[in-house]
Amino acid sequence: MTEQRRFSLDKAPFIRRADNLKPLSVGSTSVIMRDFIISLVPLIIFAWVKNGLLPYLNDNPALRPSFLEMLYPLLFILIGGFFSYALEALYYSLFYKLRGDELLTKLSTSYAVIPGLLLGMILPHNTPIWTLFIGCLFATVIAKLLFGGFGHNIFNPALIGYLFVIVAYLGVIQDRGGFLNLVEVDGVTSATPLGHFASNPGASIDELIAPYGSIWNLFVGLNPGSGAETSALLCILAFAYLTVRKVIDWRIPVVYIGTFFVLVYIIGAFNGYALDLRYALFHLFTGGLFFGAVFMATEPVTGPKTPNGRILYAISLGVLTVLFRFVGAFPEGVASAIITMNLFAILLDRICAKLRVSDNRTRIIVTYAVFALFMVLISVYSISKSVFKNNDKAAIAEIAEVTVYDNN
Amino acid sequence: MIFRKIKGVHIPGRKEMSITNEILTFTNPEHVYVPLVEQGVPATCLVKVGDKVKLGQVIAEKGGRFPIPMHAPVSGEVVSINQKMWHASGRMVETVVIKNDFQETKHESIKPNNTDALTREQIIEIVKNCGIVGLGGSCFPTYVKYQTTLPIDVVIINAAECEPYITADYMLIKTRVNELIGGIKFIMRATNAPKAVIAIKKTKEELIEILNNHLANEENISVFLLPDVYPAGWEKYIVQKVCKKTYRGLPSEAGAVVNNVGTAIAIYHAVTNNMPLIEKVVTFTGDGFNNPQNVYVKIGTDIREVLAKIGGYNNEVTEANLIAGGPMTGKAVAFDSLVVHRSLGSVIVQSRKIRLVNPECMGCGKCCDICPVRLSPILIKRTLEDKDYELLADFKANNCMECGLCSYVCPSRIELTDAVVRAKTALATRK
Incomplete structure (x- = not known):
């Protein structure tokens, strides 16, 4: 009789969907998070076009933002993602003493960019960078990492950051132009649709829609509002x-x-x-x-x-x-x-x-x-x-x- | 219970690995090792070292609620009654070792029956005495299913073989369809059922054609098509599909008796010739074998002996899992001194798949969505970690049938099935 051969002991089942690493498979968490970020891209571009590019291309030179201001709505969102990634890296290297590869592995399974990216998308694009930073700090460190990191947080990190910023710094944002971009400031639209509604709750529907043209515009998202969230389409x-x-x-x-x-x-x-x-x-x-x-x-x-x-x-x-x-x-x-x-x-x-x-x-x-x-x-x-x-x-x-x- | 439809999921079958080769017959191993345990219940050994046994002689008797005898697969001499060998349960068990004399001397009880004269009770008695158990993997004594007092409307032959990789039933239908139909007729007589269906996945077109050809003259036996999903071969799933009814304990509550293809063929030989269950088809497959194929072996064969006949291991696969049973529900066995027991359907050697870095559970809920018995595996896992057994009982962790789907779909590769099974064990031991 031949000698016994030793085999590895693992748990059933011995086939897993997560083992399928083909790019089109739907099995693993990393692929899921990748797809999630892909789905955000059109909205980020939309936010930039609406709040940066379109005002830059308008005919009235007085209302035209500078080149940097044109890029700002896009940079704002990306910086949000960067902030939360950097904060998470800092947190893990300071408190968990993770370095090099270990740190990168941790960050790659913790999907660190997402809270900041989302926060950047739902805050008004006129928010100053330091406010965004405080928002990211709240979102990433307080709402996510202190609860135990990815998978353990109780509250949606981006929304905690958002609510904190809106409650604490709405005045700051209003001073810098609030929810409106440069074209909207001058136009007939003086507020976000819901701001408009809140100040005239009894207004007729025609009055409510009038500043924004039509329901279609609201559906497409060509109305004042936070960064990327206006487009239902x-x-x-x-x-x-x-x-x-x-x-x-x-x-x-x-x-x-x-x-x-x-x-x-x-x-x-x-x-x-x-x-x-x-x-x-x-x-x-x-x-x-x-x-x-x-x-x-x-x-x-x-x-x-x-x-x-x-x-x-x-x-x-x-x-x-x-x-x-x-x-x-x-x-x-x-x-x-x-x-x-x-x-x-x-x-x-x-x-x-x-x-x-x-x-x-x-x-x-x-x-x-x-x-x-x-x-x-x-x-x-x-x-x-x-x-x-x-x-x-x-x-x-x-x-x-x-x-x-x-x-x- | 409220009727709830069971969902399934399509899993790539990869059956082509073992289907292309013919069945190899290997029924003369040097030694056979008959495990003295079945379904976790120990069996009493009825022979001693030095005894000469004949093929088909009863050598052990399983006790417990449903007693059933075990037979000598070969003729020869008992050389040991307590040698430990690896068993599909993932543990080592004591075995009766018989040295084969290659004479194939049959026991006196093995003789043809006058099948037409047999009554229902006699058929059930033969099925019991021949040690027929469910060959689908459960090892549940078949005669118990026939002893029901409830009326049986339909006999269902489970040919779904929904586990990936395994092709044993596929090859049996392909090569022994007449014996299968003969067996079905005996089962119908044993249960007084007016009709029978063969439930098979609709993707197995080759077999459906064979069956339809052979069933052309059979009024009461028909083919029932199942979707290509896992767990289509689960008893409850099939009964729900065929009878549109569900049940809690045994399928007989819904008026059905479910038997596996292999069981039906074993019954055919038992009833016609009093032939006990001593041989079966086992699928040897996976990328760890050079020539994956089905092998017709004696119960108690050491798989290393089979290995020599089918071309051995693939040397390129260095780190591998040896799986006794299907890839979804099977057990990993540490050593290959594994013996074939009565319901071992397949032996799989496949390269080890493991991911060192796994993210935390992100709560996608896919495990809760997919569970055929509507458990919430991730909640059960967390509750188990909190040791909250009251809540575990409320979550009905004991309903788990260990199909493995929760672990299969988990994107974070969490060992959910294992956790639910541990919860189930914890609940059982606390009672």
Whole structure:
């Protein structure tokens, strides 16, 4: 009998999708992250064209930015990515004493550029570099690395950075021109669509759309707004790419935007736009909804992992976005809604993982019913608030008319 | 339980490796080593060192809830009853070693039956006495499935062979279709089932044609096409597809009996000739072999003896895994002194694939999405690490059937299947 040969002991299964290293395979985390960054490229270019190139090419020399200013919107985003990469490198070399190859390996499996890149895309392009740096510091070091690095963070790092900057430095950004590029400053458009809405909540839809031309412009993204997030069209294209490449779960953006649309349509209907979809579309295409739904809400680390959990997560996001947008203090609602739901991701997962395997029909139905009831209550609250606003306005207008009449 | 559709995933089969070569018959090894354990239950040895045994003689009896005998695969002399050999369970087990005298002296019990006169009970008795177990990998005693009091509507022959690489059933259907059909008829008589279907993946066109040709005159037996997904060969999946019903314990709850192709052929020989289960087809495949092929071997053959017949190892593969069973569910075995037991379907030697740097779980949720029993593997893994056994029980980690899909799809190459199996064991030992 021949001698025994020794073999390696590994765990079944002995074939893994992650072992397929062909460039078109969809198996491994690095490929997933590569595809994610690829999908951001058109949006980055769009941000640069809209805020840098188009103002540079306009006919009025008085409104023409300098060459460097023309490049700034593009550099801004890239610098954001650089900052978060550098901060993460610094963090690991200072506190973990990683050097050379070890450090590079760590950074390559930690996808360090992504938070800063995303932050650069959602901040207004007039943000000064030092503010961006502080944002990146918050995003990378505080929201991501202190929680244990990639895979362990509870909150979406880019959104934490964004909210911090907006809360702490909005004044600084406003001083430098806010959300507007040079052409927009001079034009009829004086604010972002949602800023415009927030200051005139009772305005008719024609008044709301008038400064931006048409719904189509809002859809394409040719309206004032944060860096790269204005174009719903490009977000949809990125969504298609990411879905085909199996990077994100398509259910989250679809359910999120769907829920949001239904609620906004109901609000529109109560405000007299039952047959006019423009009201709902106005809200759909403004603010960071599409960008948030495609790139932020689908962020897998901070969201639920179970498929049913993701559906509930997306529904909650839609409901909360409406709540924050129509009732809250800020004109936006996407960032706060996502950060809020990040908190609930673990709870949702825990409940949903049990429900998936549960044989107890009553328990399943009761759990989903309680969730639905909760969502309906929040929605009814936000709808009532936003309808009240309008009636309030009408009442004020009526009083004003009466006063005018009296004065006459 | 609410009817829930099981999803599957397409996995490249790579079956061409072992399909192109003919079946090699190698039924005269010098020694056979019959493992004294099956399904983790020890068997009582009924012979002593020095005994002369005949081919087909009962040499051991497995105890436990479902007792079943084990037979001598060759005639000869018992030279040892406690030599340890590697077993497909990944451990070393005691074996009865029989030195082959190459006489093939058959035991008196092996004689043709008057098959037409047999009653249902007699067929079941023969199936039990001949030691027929599920050859799909479970080793579950087949007679237990037939003893049900529930009405059986359909006998399902599982020819899906959904594990990649394995082609044993493929070759059996190709070369022994008449014995298969004969076996199916006996199974139908043993269960009083009015009809039978052969469930096969729709991509195996060659076999479907062969089957359709042979089934032209059989009214009650038909071919059922399954999609080319893993785990299409899972009993619950097939029953769900064929009967549109699901069940919790045994398929008989849904009115079905599921048997493997190899089992049906073994039953044919058992019922016609009282021939016990002592031979089977094993697929030797993977890039670690020079000539991957199917080999017809005796139970208890040391695979090193087979190796010499099929051209040995491929020397270019230096670091390799020896896998007993399929690549998805098989076990890695440390040494190649591995013996063939009754439900070993394949032996795979493939170059070791390992990635040293793996990212953390990014929470993509693919494992939760893919799980055929709707577990949430990554949550189970984390809960296990937190030692929260109450929650593990709520997550029903014990439902895991170890198909390996969660580890297969994981982009970060996390050992999820292993974690869920550990959770399952932890839950079982705590009860």
